[in-house]
Amino acid sequence: MEHIEKILEFIVEIEKLKDVQRKTKPVGLERFENSAEHSWHVCLTALMLKDYANEEIDINRVIKMLLIHDLGEIDAGDTIVYAGQTTEYKAEEEAGISRLLSILPGFMADEFIELWREFEAGETADACFAKAIDRVPPLLHNIHGDGHSWRTHGVTKEKVFSVNQRIEAGSKDLWSVMRGKLEGAVNAGILK
Amino acid sequence: MEHIEKILEFIVEIEKLKDVQRKTKPVGLERFENSAEHSWHVCLTALMLKDYANEEIDINRVIKMLLIHDLGEIDAGDTIVYAGQTTEYKAEEEAGISRLLSILPGFMADEFIELWREFEAGETADACFAKAIDRVPPLLHNIHGDGHSWRTHGVTKEKVFSVNQRIEAGSKDLWSVMRGKLEGAVNAGILK
Numbered sequence A, B: 001m002e003h004i005e006k007i008l009e010f011i012v013e014i015e016k017l018k019d020v021q022r023k024t025k026p027v028g029l030e031r032f033e034n035s036a037e038h039s040w041h042v043c044l045t046a047l048m049l050k051d052y053a054n055e056e057i058d059i060n061r062v063i064k065m066l067l068i069h070d071l072g073e074i075d076a077g078d079t080i081v082y083a084g085q086t087t088e089y090k091a092e093e094e095a096g097i098s099r100l101l102s103i104l105p106g107f108m109a110d111e112f113i114e115l116w117r118e119f120e121a122g123e124t125a126d127a128c129f130a131k132a133i134d135r136v137p138p139l140l141h142n143i144h145g146d147g148h149s150w151r152t153h154g155v156t157k158e159k160v161f162s163v164n165q166r167i168e169a170g171s172k173d174l175w176s177v178m179r180g181k182l183e184g185a186v187n188a189g190i191l192k
């Protein structure tokens, strides 16, 4: 029962992810997205697009990765992907997720910190696909939302294409469709 | 590529779950929770508590169930668990999730509508556990939030204990801990 108490303490602590504000607004909403609802959204995006991964993936591991991928932001905050991430920020994120996982019974933390590191490294087939998926909803937010975060942060089309081409490493088919949508955004004048 | 286009259309449509307001406030926040961030939270709650299910469960199926369990609310809205759910509401929810899933390529919808029905029926080991988990965060919100939704909706302690005892069907150990916390809430005077 002592373990359950600790797990519930963790469950309450991670509520804070609902208060981490991201840089884009969900389609149709006037407010910014938070990292908790984003985490749900990418899990379903991965589940529905799993058959389009370049390599064989374990979708259950991908979903677990995506459920925890942003927990480090509770302590470190969200950053915009186009700014790149400093070594300091990455260290802060890892310290953050380690702090959270340390609330859990001791034997549980290791599995999840390993999974988080695998995601961050982005080298395995599962991590490559998870990282590709993580890029999709914010692009859709901009495409369907007049390029609001591109405009606010002065992100050029060259930057958008170069940063998001990483989608291709996880799924060539998905990148082909997303690239088409981004070209549409350029033609519509919302990505410059 | 046509299939990917349809899946992305679905991904945009389900954004609306981020705008479905629930009846409790996340711990530490002044606003109500939405059903998308709730869905993320219950997935992690299930993952961390999986070893305490009464019966053998498939945690990957449980997580899939929880990722989609509230999608019907996009059309039907959220209802308070203590009011009970009418046949009309359940039909509205099923029509809602069917409408959403029908956006997906045809062969994909069946798996998810079956999974949703299994969750709703609450009879299999996976569904029993998923339904138990679904009750936990709103109780923690009240326990750590001065019983705000119990007070607002005039929910008595008798009702709270009887409705949430369903947790026991999924996990006796979890119910034992949660029952202790609810008794603590009664003693503290926030559950009457």
Ligand SMILES: [Ca+2]
Pocket: B070, B073, B078, B079
């Ligand atoms: Ca619900």
